[in-house]
Amino acid sequence: MIKISILFAFFLFTGCDSSGSKPSGPVVVPPVEVPVVKLTDEELMDLVQKQTFAYFWNYAQPNSGMARERYHPQDPTYDEHIVTTGGSGFGLMAIISAMSRGYISRDQGTERLNKIANFLATADRFHGAWSHWINGNTGQVIPFGTKDNGGDLVETSFLVAGMITVREYLKNGTTSEKALAQKFDDLYKGVDWQWYTNGQNKLFWHWSPNYAWQMNFPLEGYNECLITYVMAAASPTHPIAPIAYHEGWARSGAIVSARTKYNLPLILKHNGAEEFGGPLFWAHYSYLGLDPHQLTDQYANYWDLNSNQVKIDYLYCVANPLSYKGYGANYWGLSASYSRNTDGTIGYDSHMPSNDKAVISPTAAISSIVYTPIESKALMRNLYENYNKDTWGVAGFYDAHSQQYNWSAQRYLAIDQGPEMVMLENYRSGLIWQLFMNAPEVKQGLITLGFHSGKYGF
Template sequence: MIRYSLFIMCIVLFSCGDDGPGYQEPYIPGSDDDPVVIIALSDEEMMDLTQKETFKYFWDFANADSGAAKERYHPNEPTLNQNVVTSGATGFGLMSIIVAIERGFITREQGIERLNKIFNFLENADRFHGAWSHWINGSSGNVIPFSAKDDGGDLVETAFLVQGLICVKEYLKNGTDTEKALATKADILWKGVQWNWYTQNQEVLYWHWSPNFGFEINLKLTGYNEVLITYILAAASPDYSITKATYEKGWARSGAIVSGASQYGFPLVLKHAGGSNFGGPLFFSHYSFLGLNPKNLSDQYGNYWNVVVNHTKINRQYCIVNPKNYIGYSANTWGLTASYSRNADGSRGYAAHSPSNDKGVVSPTAAISSIPYTPNESLKVMHYLYQNKDKMLGPAGFYDAFSPHYDFWVTQTYLGIDQGPQIVMIENHRTGLLWNLFMQNEDVKNGLDKLGFNY
C-alpha cells in the first residue's frame, strides 16, 4: 500500500467505464461548441462566486438525514451513494458553514440549526476508541467499510473532523446560550478521541483500527504528507495526549523527514512521503492547514510556510515546464492533486495526481485551495475556469477535474474532500478566519507548545 495517501484505496471504488458517471461530450476548440465571450469578474467577485457556489455542496447537497457531507455527489446521478457521508469532509463542511454565516450565504440561525443536526448525528454515530470511521451511513450512523479491513476508526479522517469541531467551538463559545451549548458539545466530541490508544504503545500513530481486524492494516502516520494535524491534535488532547517523542520518531522519523532537495530554485524543505523530489499531491499542503496556520509555524525540522509555498510553486512550475507535453498545461492551467481522473485509454477512475503521477488531469481544488500561498497564480486559474464556466461550473462549484489534453474532458462530479478546502482556504486568504479561530484554542496552543513549535 502506498502510505502517503488515504485515497489510493479508493481507486477501484471510483472506477467507471467510458460512459460512466460524469461523462461529458468533449469540447473541441474551433467547433460550434466554442464558449461565448464571458465578462470577466474582479478578483473579489471571483472569490465571492467560488465560495458561494462551492458551499452548495455542503448545504444544498448534504446528506438529508444527518446534515453531514457526502463522500461525493454526481449531479447526473443524484441518488448515487446518497447515504455515504465522510468524516473528513464533514469537518471541512463545519468550517464552510462558519464562512457561509460570515459571508451571508445563510443566516446565523440557519447555520446553528444545521450545526446542531450534524453534532447530534456525530454524537450517536459509531466510534472506535473515540475515533470516527472514514465512511458513515448518514441515516443510521453505522460504519460503512472503506475497504475490506477498514471498518473501524480512521484517525486521520477524525483529525480533519476535529479541526472543524475546534473551529466551531471557538466561533460559538461567546454567543447565545444555544450557541454556547453547541460550543460545549463540539468540545466534548473532540476530546473523546483516544489518540494515544492509536500508538499501540509505540512512538508513532497508526491510521486505522478495526474491531474485527485490529491494527492489521498497520499504516503508520509518517510525514511529510497530509497527517501533520493528527499529531498536533493528539498532543493537544487533555486526556489522551501523545508524547513529544511520538511526534519526533513517528511524524519526523527521527529527523529523516528533513530534505535538502530543491526544484526550480525552490527548496522542498521536508521529504514528501512517496519519495518525489517534486513533492506529492497538493492536498499534502491543504488538509492539515485549513485551521493550522502555517504562516509563522516552524519546528526543529523546518519552516512550514516555506514547506507549503515551495510545494505549491514546484507543482505549478512543473505544469508550466510540462515535461510530458500535455496539451493545455500553462500558467492558467495547473494544479496536481487527488481527484477524479481519466487514463489515456479513456477509462475513468481516481488518482492522487502529482509530478510523479501526472496523467494530464488538472484538479481545480489544487490551485484554488493554494490561494494563501500563491494568490495571484491561483486567481489566474480561477478566472480561467470561469471563462470556461459552460463546461467547468456546475451546481456545486467547479467540477472536480478536467483535461485540456483529452479534448477538454471534464468530469461532472464532485468530492467533498476537494470542495471543502476551496471555501476555507479562500477565506483564510481573505480574512484569516479559520486560522484565527483554530490557533486561538488553548488546547491547540498546548499541543503546539508540547511538540516544540514556534507559531
C-alpha cells in the same frame, strides 16, 4: 454561469426538499451561460466561494447534515447515504465561513450544526474515533475496505479540527450557541488518541474491532497527516507524548530533505515523491486550521515548506515537460481527484508531477490561493471564463479537467470542495486560521511538540 444577474450566481431561497418541506437554506438554480461582464477578482472569489459552499449545504446528506463523500449532478442518488468524516470536518469550517459572510443566517448555521453534532454523538465510534465512511441514515460504519471497518484517526483529526473551529466561533454567543459549542467540545474530548499509538512511539491510522491493527499504517511524515499529531498532542483528555511526534512522524529527524527543485528547497521528504513533492492536497488539509505563516519547528518553516511545494507544482506545469495541451501559467494544479483512465473511463488518481496524467484538479490551484494568489486567481479566471461549460456546475468547479483529452469529470468530492472554500476564506479574511490557532489547547499542543509561531506569539 448562472445568469440570475449579469454578474452573480445568487442562491434562491425557494423550493422544497425531498421530504416536501421548506429547506433551511438556499437552492442553487441550474447552470447556464457565463455572464458577459467580466468579474473583478473579488467578485470571482466570492462567486466561487459561495457556489462551492452549496456542496456542504444544498447537497449534504439530509438525515445527518454531514457531507456526502461525493455528489454526481447527473446521478444525484449515487452513494447518497455515504458520508465522509474528514470531508465533514472541512464542511464544519465551510459552514462557519458561510455564516460569517451571510451566505446563510446564523440561525440556519446553528440548526445544521446541531443536526451534525447530534448525529455524531450516536454514530459508531472506535475508542473515540469515527470511521472513514458512515451511513448517514443509521450512523453505522460503512467499510472503506475489508479491514478498514473501524476507527480512522486521520479522518477523525480533520473532523476534530472542524469541531474546534465551530466551538471557538460559538463559545461566546447566545445560550443555545454556547450549548452547541459544548456539544462539539464533548465530542472532541472523547477521542482516545493514546490508544492509536498501539503502545509505540507513533500514531497508527486505523484500528478495527475485527482486525485490530492489521491495517498497520503508521503515520510517518511527510504527507497530509501533520494535523493528526497536532490534535493528538492537543487533547486535554487522551494526549500523546511528544516522543511519538519526533520518533514517529519526524522519523527521528529523517523527515528532513536537502533536495531542491527549480532552485526551491523541498525542506521535508515527501513520501514517495521526493523529487517534486507530493499532490497539492498535502499543502491544504492540515493547514485549513493550522496557519503556516511564521510557523516553525526543528524540522521546517511551514510557510516555506508549503509555498515551495505549490510553486514547484506550478513551475512544473508551466515547463510542461510532457507537452500536454493547455498546461501553463493559467492552467495548472495537480492533486488527488477524479481522473481519466487510459480507456477513457473515470477513475481516481493522486496527480502530481511524478504522476502526471494530463488532468488538472481545480482544487489544487484554488486551495493554494493563500500561497500563490496571482497564479491561483489566473487558474480560476481561465476556467470560469474560457471553460465554463465544461468545468462549472451547481457546487462550483467540477473535480477534474483535461484539455489534452477535452474531458471533464463533472462530479464533486467533499475533500476537494472543502479546502477550496476554506482556503478562500483564509485568504480573504484569515477567519478559520484565527479561530483554530487561538484555541487554547491547539496552542498548547503545538508548544508541546516544539512549534513556534511568530504570528500567534508562542
